Amino acid sequence: MTAPRLVPELYVSDIDRSRRFYIGVLGFAVLYDRPEERFAYLVREGAALMLDQPGDPGRTWLAGPLERPYGRGVNLQIEVADVDTLHAAVLAVGAPIERPLEERWYRRGDGLVGQRQFVVQDPDGYLLRFCQDLGSRPGEG
Numbered sequence: 001m002t003a004p005r006l007v008p009e010l011y012v013s014d015i016d017r018s019r020r021f022y023i024g025v026l027g028f029a030v031l032y033d034r035p036e037e038r039f040a041y042l043v044r045e046g047a048a049l050m051l052d053q054p055g056d057p058g059r060t061w062l063a064g065p066l067e068r069p070y071g072r073g074v075n076l077q078i079e080v081a082d083v084d085t086l087h088a089a090v091l092a093v094g095a096p097i098e099r100p101l102e103e104r105w106y107r108r109g110d111g112l113v114g115q116r117q118f119v120v121q122d123p124d125g126y127l128l129r130f131c132q133d134l135g136s137r138p139g140e141g
Helices: 015-025 083-092
Strands: 009-011 029-034 039-044 047-052 075-079 097-108 111-121 127-138
Touching: 015 029, 015 039, 015 047, 047 075, 083 097, 083 111, 083 127, 097 127
Parallel strands: 009 047, 075 127
Antiparallel strands: 029 039, 039 047, 097 111, 111 127
16 A cells, blocks of 8 residues: 555544444554554554544643544545445444545536445544445536
């Protein structure tokens, strides 16, 4: 895997609970972790993110108080090969769906690009928008 040029690090309240959700439900895998630091680096289909349960005040980088939901104002888009199967897995565990599965077309220049997508909330309130590429088509009118 080529290292991504941007890897978000998400602070979590319970690293074990978050690992179960990201690995067991969302299909991420651990690339490496440091259990003694309550840290994990996860990957899925070329996407990467880090989970970190704050502990050592000298190693926690916060611009303000860490309050739920942790992910206020953040929507992470993650492209997957099979959004329908992932959506079914998320529904099966009753995770909070922020936006139901939909087909959506967005303007890009003179054309449109499409994706099948849904948004789920993780245990700490981060919004994860999983999508599958539908290709492109000419713009409308």
